Amino acid sequence: MTADTYFDYINKRFKVSFTETSMPSILCPHCSKGEIKLQKETFAFEENPDSKAMHNHPEWEPDWIEYRYAASFVCSNCNGKTYSCGTGGHFVHHPCHPDDEYADFPIFYPKYFEPSISLFKVHEKCPQNVKELLNLSFSLAWVDVSASANKLRIAIETLLNSLEPELAEIKALHNRIESFGKQQPEVAQLLMAIKWLGNEASHDATLKEYDLAFAFEVMELSINKLYDDSEEKIKQMVEMVNSNKGKPFKSW
DSSP states (O other): OOHHHHHHHHTOOOOOOBOSSOOOOOBOTTTSSSBEEEOTTTOEEEEOHHHHHGGGSTTOOGGGOEEEEEEEEEETTTOOEEEEEEEEEEEEEOOSSTTSOOEEEEEEEEEEEESOOOSSOOOTTSOHHHHHHHHHHHHHHTTOHHHHHHHHHHHHHHHHHHHOGGGGGOOSHHHHHHHHTTTOHHHHHHHHHHHHHHHHHHHTOOOOHHHHHHHHHHHHHHHHHHHOOHHHHHHHHHHHHHHTTTOOOOOO
């Protein structure tokens, strides 16, 4: 493993933050086309009681503040509403240079979305029971990385059973993936990486955000390799053009 590979891995993220005036790009869970925007008129937050009590501390600073929030977001495309709650803190920036600006504002960290936010775009041909498990994994990801990874591991089992029902007779997931690898070695290797991370989540619960972010990337790639036939169609068209030596096609 190179240093670049290691640092690329540990810098993977999926969690986001937002302010009352700045919102990251989040795809609507209803239509998967538009982006959701904060409804400021319904947004509410308050400082936690324990945080308020700390104001009497002689060394208190504004960045000790902790908030809780409740929010609704609306889609710019379908007008569907998404609801969220979470925590927050207070960001303070004291300029070190005369040209820098002083900054002082609350910043918020989601812990829950309803409906759950997709943390990668799931291919439309993916089986519905696998999609449901992925949505559970997405929902848990914000508050419990290990629980989310466990759901992802179960999604692998369900995916394999959907692709080859006879694999369900093999008890151990590791052996199931190895058997599947006889037909799909590249995808099997991808799924094995998710399985190892899922095992770690089950035994030690030591998984980090970057582990889960990577697992989501690998799951998305696996599903796309299984269900996206666009590459094969292009290959067929290339063969057709080559066979016809680039001449105009006659109507069928």
